[in-house]
Amino acid sequence: MSLSLAAWLVLACPLTGMLTIALLGKKLSPRAAGTIGTAAIALAFVFAVITLIQLQALPSEARAATTSLWDLVNVDGVKIQLGLYVDPLSTFMILVVTGVSTLIHLYSVGYMQTDAGYVRYFSYLNFFVFSMLLLVLAGNLVLLIIGWAFVGAASYMLVSYWYRRDTATAAGIKAFVMNVVGDIGLVLGTLLLFKTMGVLDYGQLFSGAHAAFEKDAPELVIAMLLILVGAFAKSAQIPFQTWLPDAMEGPTPVSSLIHAATMVTAGVYLIGRLHVLFEWAPTAAAVGAIIGALTLLVAGSIGLVMTDLKRVIAYSTMSQIGYMIMGVSAAAYVGGFFHMMTHAFFKALLFMAAGSVISAMGGNQSLNNMSGFRKALPFTFVCFLAGGFALSAFPLFSGFFSKDTLLFEVGARGGWYWGLYVAGYVGAAFTVFYTWRMIYRAFWGEPCKEAQVVIESGHAYHPAEHTNPHTGNEDDPSTQEVEDSEVGFPGKEHKYAETTWQMRYAMIPLAILAVVAGVIQLPFGITDVLSSFLEPTFANTIVAYEPDQPGLEAFGLILSSVIAIVSLACAYWIWVRRPGTSAAIQARLPWLHRLFINKWYFDEFYSIFVVRPVIWIGRWAHDSFERVVINGALIGGTSGLVKAGSAAVRAVQTGLIRSYAAIVIGGLSVVLLYFLVRAL
Amino acid sequence: MSFSVAAAVPAAPYIDWAGLSPLLALLGGAIVALIVGLAGPRAIRTQVVPLVSLVTFAAAIGCVIALWGQSIVLIEGALQLDPLTLILMLVICGAGIISTLLAWRDQAADEIAHGEFFSLMLLGSAGMFVLVASRDLVTTFVGLELLSLPLYILCASRVRAERSLEAGLKYLIVGSVGSATVLYGFALLYGATGQTGYSEIAAAIASNGLATDPLFLTAVAMCTVGFAFKASLAPFHQWTPDVYEGAPTPVTAFMSVATKAAAFGVIIRLFDVALRPAAETWEPIWVAIALITMVVGNVGALRQPSMKRMLAYSSVAQAGYVLVGFVLVTDLGVQAICSYLILYSLGNLAAFAVVIARERETDEGDNISALRGLGSERPVLALVMTMAMLSLAGIPATAGFMAKLRLIEAAAAGDYAWLAAVLVILSVVSLAYYLPVVATIWRGETEPAADGAGGVPVLAGGAPDAEPGRAGWELTLIGAVLAIAVLVFGIIPQPVFNLVASAARGLGL
Structure with a gap:
């Protein structure tokens, strides 16, 4: 099978799956829908592996293939193809996306078993993966934008999946609006590039950038900043991060998909993909790196105080994506994508384990109500530990190597990048604290009543009535809105990993990978699978691709180990040995806690400075401008014109042959007259 | 300076039968359909005749594919077989196949008799071939009429429906005005250039500087209006809604695709080849x-x-x-x-x-x-x-x-x-x-579906003899x-x- 055929098939599989499930709809049994959905993605993974094999068979300088089905536009020197760009980076991405997505689909088969919208769910899920693969494989910016917008639309559908929940539909809208802001940035940036360079496909963009622009030319910087807006919105970076925690309204496997394999990594991919342009516009790259560093700190600090289990993990994603954005913006490509891969493994795993815990809790997500699940859910506990160790970059776990590679490559650039390096290690301490806070509170201590039920009966706890955990007081289900168990989490039966084999088999490979995936790229060049694989993509980078400073590298590893072990010990002390400590700290620094728990007041800021003024302008425009100018003059005028034309055509259409013939003769006379007059 | 006597007696034109094969297939099919349509058993008339039509259109497509890529002039410059002809024939025969299936169990074919209905459709398609292939004014007009006359009848083929008859009659009368306009235009064109072949006309226009000649311009105006009428272009389109509505629907479907393709074929060839200098x-x-x-x-x-x-x-x-x-x-x-x-x-x-x-x-x-x-x-x-x-x-x-x-x-x-x-x-x-x-x-x-799930399943009525x-x-x-x-x-x-x-x-x- 040729390289390009394999790449197209990677794209075709989820599309076929989505169409099959969507078109057969209710004719399909839930089991069949789940099987088709999972098989489609698994097949895409197989083709991704074939793509990899074919790509590696090429000589390293030829490892960037463009394959086009046909020209979308080919006029006036503008040529846009329906084409794919297959190189090590996009191959790496499709492998991670399809691989992790397959496991998430498998997990969903078990987890969503009794949900009423099961079939709809899988067609959405396939569509999501298709959109992401389109984004990654796109051969030019136009196709990338299409995939980009599809991902936004898919996230809207999945976040609002339980559409009877008002909170879920609101969260979906928020995610969509934020994403559209990013889309606008991306489109404008693309247009700016196009205006100067006149091309849109990657090959020509990369080869022509140095000739078309001065280094750091204002026009290029503005274009790249606009593109960064797109990347920030998709990857939930400051100041476009507010949609991400709300997106936890979707089913837990969706959170896993959004956070691990798809969507939020799109921004990282985009910067890596366009690295030639970003390196030629260092100002824009610096903005990216600084925003990434800020996000990792802010998100980490919020993660410390959140009490909703899924939201803690959500903020940890934001923080980890901050690392990656910082990394790829600072030309730490290997570290950035290495961390993206390990993060995909352990973050998918953590969400799956969290889903299992939440099921056992009967839908309650508050850490305040959880404790002692260690004995009740031993398998989930081990998986959560594996993910937790990897996330907190505990020595020898996968996250340890990836995060250190990333920070080492950033630090090796010297100069002001040292600031980012320090921020990265401060963030690392935050990471350990919020990770272990979560683990200690959910799994240690005396079993809570839900855990007791699981231990005693072997079944998940079922509350008397289902409530929406995102309304009222999150700790007290009696204050929350009662909802129908048919639509809304988690269906009639609650599935957790210990009782559901699909969930277990999805988690086992991820747990193993979360522990050992670091071996592919060990420090000091012991192994360099990833860096040598990605090298053809980044061969044209103008900063050091693999810095050679063993001293710094060793320092980083030691520092990281110390931070991980010391912070873990502190966390143990705070949440297990002296459970009152955190409350005491909170009482000492009430303002800091308020700042963190209110997410640094970003939502309030937007409400005052964006949402309300926009609403006000909208009201005004609706009352004055739209009513008079748009509805009255433009629409009324146009439709009046069309109606009048329609009436005229009907009036002439008498049905009488003689009048038809008369018009033929009349028309002939006019044509003839015109010719003769012109000829004179 | 002596003229050979033999030159005055035209030799029989060379005919490339292979090049004419799509036309021959269509004409042959029309005759076979007409004969089969006379058969006694109703089953043969209603089932075999449409089958003959299908086979004929398929055969014509086969001939087109066999000739694909060729560019030849047939019958001493009367017809030209080139990619444009072949592409448009593909459209026309494709529409023919689909229209045959649409008409297979239609009222119209039943009322006028199957033999007539399908052989007229095949004859019309043959006219379309002549039209899109013609590179001579005379052939063009023959093709135009060979296309139009069967369609007039087809439009009126629901002989028991008043609307269908009205459509046919209207189409006949207004269509005759259109044909007359074209014919008049052709006559004047011949008068102005002294030629009937398309490329010869083009050469004459260029060499004689006819672009401002009133006679020539009148001819162009008439050709323009006449063909605009045939292709139902406004403001000469007025017959279209009346005829489309009144004609049996399979015929309407056929006209809307095949006739249109043929009309544009001839417009392209006449104007882009013969009249291009103007x-x-x-x-x-x-x-x-x-x-x-x-x-x-x-x-x-x-x-x-x-x-x-x-x-x-x-x-x-x-x-x-x-x-x-x-x-x-x-x-x-x-x-x-x-x-x-x-x-x-x-x-x-x-x-x-x-x-x-x-x-x-x-x-x-x-x-x-x-x-x-x-x-x-x-x-x-x-x-x-x-x-x-x-x-x-x-x-x-x-x-x-x-x-x-x-x-x-x-x-x-x-x-x-x-x-x-x-x-x-x-x-x-x-x-x-x-x-x-x-x-x-x-x-x-x-209204609430009476029969349970409501609706007939996919590909319903699998039996070919579906009840009314x-x-x-x-x-x-x-x-x-x-x-x-x-x-x-x-x-x-x-x-x-x-x-x-x-x-x-x-x-x-």
Whole structure:
């Protein structure tokens, strides 16, 4: 099978799956829908592996293939193809996306078993993966934008999946609006590039950038900043991060998909993909790196105080994506994508384990109500530990190597990048604290009543009535809105990993990978699978691709180990040995806690400075401008014109042959007259 | 200085029988259909005759494929076989196959007798071949009449329906005016240039400086009007809605695709070859006709309760779009026209298939109300109609979009970007009559489904002898195949573009 055929098939599989499930709809049994959905993605993974094999068979300088089905536009020197760009980076991405997505689909088969919208769910899920693969494989910016917008639309559908929940539909809208802001940035940036360079496909963009622009030319910087807006919105970076925690309204496997394999990594991919342009516009790259560093700190600090289990993990994603954005913006490509891969493994795993815990809790997500699940859910506990160790970059776990590679490559650039390096290690301490806070509170201590039920009966706890955990007081289900168990989490039966084999088999490979995936790229060049694989993509980078400073590298590893072990010990002390400590700290620094728990007041800021003024302008425009100018003059005028034309055509259409013939003769006379007059 | 006597006696023209094979197949099939139609048993008449028609069209397509890529002049310059001819014949014979299936169990074929109905259809197609292949005024007119006369009869073939007879008569009378105009134009053209061959006419115009000659200009004006009439271009389109509505629906379907293709074939060849030296003179008139046609077609289609009338106006509008490709007088323009005719016909024929199905299933005829509740009752037909409407409206990911895109690209490349802009704006108006159809299909509920789940399952009525009131499986099948083609070519149109890449090779553009 040729390289390009394999790449197209990677794209075709989820599309076929989505169409099959969507078109057969209710004719399909839930089991069949789940099987088709999972098989489609698994097949895409197989083709991704074939793509990899074919790509590696090429000589390293030829490892960037463009394959086009046909020209979308080919006029006036503008040529846009329906084409794919297959190189090590996009191959790496499709492998991670399809691989992790397959496991998430498998997990969903078990987890969503009794949900009423099961079939709809899988067609959405396939569509999501298709959109992401389109984004990654796109051969030019136009196709990338299409995939980009599809991902936004898919996230809207999945976040609002339980559409009877008002909170879920609101969260979906928020995610969509934020994403559209990013889309606008991306489109404008693309247009700016196009205006100067006149091309849109990657090959020509990369080869022509140095000739078309001065280094750091204002026009290029503005274009790249606009593109960064797109990347920030998709990857939930400051100041476009507010949609991400709300997106936890979707089913837990969706959170896993959004956070691990798809969507939020799109921004990282985009910067890596366009690295030639970003390196030629260092100002824009610096903005990216600084925003990434800020996000990792802010998100980490919020993660410390959140009490909703899924939201803690959500903020940890934001923080980890901050690392990656910082990394790829600072030309730490290997570290950035290495961390993206390990993060995909352990973050998918953590969400799956969290889903299992939440099921056992009967839908309650508050850490305040959880404790002692260690004995009740031993398998989930081990998986959560594996993910937790990897996330907190505990020595020898996968996250340890990836995060250190990333920070080492950033630090090796010297100069002001040292600031980012320090921020990265401060963030690392935050990471350990919020990770272990979560683990200690959910799994240690005396079993809570839900855990007791699981231990005693072997079944998940079922509350008397289902409530929406995102309304009222999150700790007290009696204050929350009662909802129908048919639509809304988690269906009639609650599935957790210990009782559901699909969930277990999805988690086992991820747990193993979360522990050992670091071996592919060990420090000091012991192994360099990833860096040598990605090298053809980044061969044209103008900063050091693999810095050679063993001293710094060793320092980083030691520092990281110390931070991980010391912070873990502190966390143990705070949440297990002296459970009152955190409350005491909170009482000492009430303002800091308020700042963190209110997410640094970003939502309030937007409400005052964006949402309300926009609403006000909208009201005004609706009352004055739209009513008079748009509805009255433009629409009324146009439709009046069309109606009048329609009436005229009907009036002439008498049905009488003689009048038809008369018009033929009349028309002939006019044509003839015109010719003769012109000829004179 | 002595003239040979032998030269005065013309030698028998050399005839390349292989090159004529599509025409021979169609004519032979027409005769066979007529003879089989005289057979005694009703089963033979109703089943074998359509089969003969199908086989004939298939054979003609086979001949076209066998001749693919050739460029030859047949019968001493009377006909020219080139890529344009072959591409358009593909469209015409394809439409013939589909129309045969649509007419297979139709009332019309029954009323006029199957033998007559299908042999007239084959004769009309033969006329279309002559028309699109002709490179001589005389042959052109023969082709024109060979096409028109069978269609006059076909329109009136529901001899017991008043509307059908009215349509036939109207078409005959107004069509005769059109034919007379063309004939008059040809006579004057011969008078002005002294030639009947297309390339000879072009040479005469260029060498004699005829571009401002009043006689010549009168001829051009008459040809313009006459062919605008045949291609139903506004303001000479007025017969179209009346005839399309009154004619039996399979005939309407056939006319809307095949006749249109043939008419554009001859317009392209006559104007782009014979009258090209005077292109500067006739171009503005055709631009004006294109504009008027687009406006009138789109505006006229609004709020028509009859689906066939709406589709008639829509076909007028589509013809206006095609003209945009024509006025460019470029290679790209001709390619765009050919791909447009192919891609547009898919959605158009699919729409007619659904209309016919509903005519048979309900007693509301072709009224749009017959489609109400189709979505819950017949989901496959509903999807087909939806795809057809979206394609006709030119929504992305449908064949119609690609067809329009190709035209717009050609127009932009040919310095007629403003005309392309008009096309796009009027396409917006077209949404106002295509989308209500989609809305009616999916929104309108029929009375609560009495028979449980409501609706007939996919490919219902599998038996070929469906009882009256059943649409018949062939309609669903045709619709589904066409709808899938609409979707596939909406995403991967390259095969069609490759097919038409050589369309203009025989024109010397």
